[in-house]
Amino acid sequence: MKIAVVGTGVAGAYLMNRLTSEHQVEAFEMRSEKNWYTVCAWGTSQPFIRDLVKKAGFEFDDYVLHKGKKMLVDLGDEMLEIPLKGLVTYDKHRLTHDMIKDKKVHWGSQVKEANGDLRDFDMVVDATGLHRSLLPALKEDIVIPSLEYQVKSKELPYDDFIIKPYPHVTGYWWYFPLGDGTAHVGAGDLRGSYRGELDAFVKKYNCEVVRRMGRPVRVTPPKHCEPFFDGKVVGVGESIGTVYPMLGEGIIPSMQCVNLLVENLGDREEYRREVLEHFEVYSKVYDFVKSKIEGRFRLWRMLPTLLGIYWYMHSNTERYGLETRLSDFYKIVTRL
Numbered sequence: 363m364k365i366a367v368v369g370t371g372v373a374g375a376y377l378m379n380r381l382t383s384e385h386q387v388e389a390f391e392m393r394s395e396k397n398w399y400t401v402c403a404w405g406t407s408q409p410f411i412r413d414l415v416k417k418a419g420f421e422f423d424d425y426v427l428h429k430g431k432k433m434l435v436d437l438g439d440e441m442l443e444i445p446l447k448g449l450v451t452y453d454k455h456r457l458t459h460d461m462i463k464d465k466k467v468h469w470g471s472q473v474k475e476a477n478g479d480l481r482d483f484d485m486v487v488d489a490t491g492l493h494r495s496l497l498p499a500l501k502e503d504i505v506i507p508s509l510e511y512q513v514k515s516k517e518l519p520y521d522d523f524i525i526k527p528y529p530h531v532t533g534y535w536w537y538f539p540l541g542d543g544t545a546h547v548g549a550g551d552l553r554g555s556y557r558g559e560l561d562a563f564v565k566k567y568n569c570e571v572v573r574r575m576g577r578p579v580r581v582t583p584p585k586h587c588e589p590f591f592d593g594k595v596v597g598v599g600e601s602i603g604t605v606y607p608m609l610g611e612g613i614i615p616s617m618q619c620v621n622l623l624v625e626n627l628g629d630r631e632e633y634r635r636e637v638l639e640h641f642e643v644y645s646k647v648y649d650f651v652k653s654k655i656e657g658r659f660r661l662w663r664m665l666p667t668l669l670g671i672y673w674y675m676h677s678n679t680e681r682y683g684l685e686t687r688l689s690d691f692y693k694i695v696t697r698l
């Protein structure tokens with residue numbers, strides 16, 4: 363098959379390495395190679411992602427920057443200390459670039475439709491993330507604006523992960539260490555209430571800002587991101603909502619989504635079914651987040667949903683690289 367992969371974020375780059383050589387694959391990326399960047403905090407679970415990355419022929423451990431021991435969650439009146447079981451930061455930019463550097467990539471090619479320049483391709487993959495450039499617009503779509511600085515300083519105040527959720531779970535402020543006196547400091551919030559916070563941090567800790575970046579994150583789950591297809595276009599990754607809503611975590615889910623696509627390349631209906639099944643819990647998390655945002659949250663009414671989410675997180679320690687304890691979970695969902 364002749365396949366065009368539109369977008370070289372984590373989903374597109376991973377897909378380029380997961381398709382077998384029987385296919386003829388070319389990528390189209392709207393940014394020039396010089397201006398292309400993986401906007402992200404680069405946090406993920408090492409024990410879980412390692413195998414996914416290996417499937418693409420790369421060694422994840424070669425890209426690790428910081429191995430976390432604990433994550434502080436600042437609730438305002440209390441600081442929770444979450445034990446970490448594999449949460450790390452890694453050089454996502456270098457790994458993603460390594461995944462595409464020997465591939466055929468048309469840099470600076472913004473694709474707007476599948477039939478013009480791409481008419482010779484049998485399949486066109488929409489891996490354009492938030493843009494969802496080739497699939498129909500969504501009726502319901504929650505995207506969280508975010509801003510992030512990569513900073514460098516001798517006076518950085520923390521030596522491990524720390525997050526500060528905003529009221530009503532509309533987002534959170536984060537500090538993710540990158541090793542060597544550098545870190546990602548960022549914030550994503552539906553209400554944009556982080557403005558000024560990052561600059562205040564930079565000033566207070568005498569930081570050099572290595573890079574300023576930002577883009578909204580889609581937290582709408584796959585269930586509300588249909589259709590996944592349009593003619594010969596097939597969506598993968600954040601374009602079809604594979605981001606864990608409460609955390610804004612989309613690296614591993616995008617790769618998992620790619621693997622579902624590769625396993626079902628000739629069977630769209632089965633791909634659709636497996637994506638919906640695999641990411642079903644994301645809909646529960648989304649319902650919870652939405653009820654908080656809209657001021658409809660009632661503990662007793664949400665209890666079955668919350669227990670489902672808690673049990674999922676608790677039983678997936680390795681997947682998320684952190685331990686989910688009932689007392690922490692209860693405090694986070696009820697106090698915010």
Ligand SMILES: Cc1cc2nc3c(=O)[nH]c(=O)nc-3n(C[C@H](O)[C@H](O)[C@H](O)COP(=O)(O)OP(=O)(O)OC[C@H]3O[C@@H](n4cnc5c(N)ncnc54)[C@H](O)[C@@H]3O)c2cc1C
Pocket residue numbers: 368369370371372373374390391392393401402403404405406471472473474489490491492493494495508509510548576577578579598599600601604605610611612613614616
């Ligand atoms: C600030 C921030 C911090 C985050 N932190 C984390 C984190 O720590 N851990 C985690 O797991 N997740 C994190 N996420 C989420 C995660 O980064 C994304 O969900 C994931 O990168 C989605 O991958 P993707 O390949 O689907 O899309 P993207 O990574 O967005 O890639 C899409 C690509 O398509 C290109 N493109 C778009 N439109 C077109 C077009 N029309 N033609 C050609 N090219 C196009 C873009 O330039 C881009 O290169 C974060 C997100 C943000 C914004």
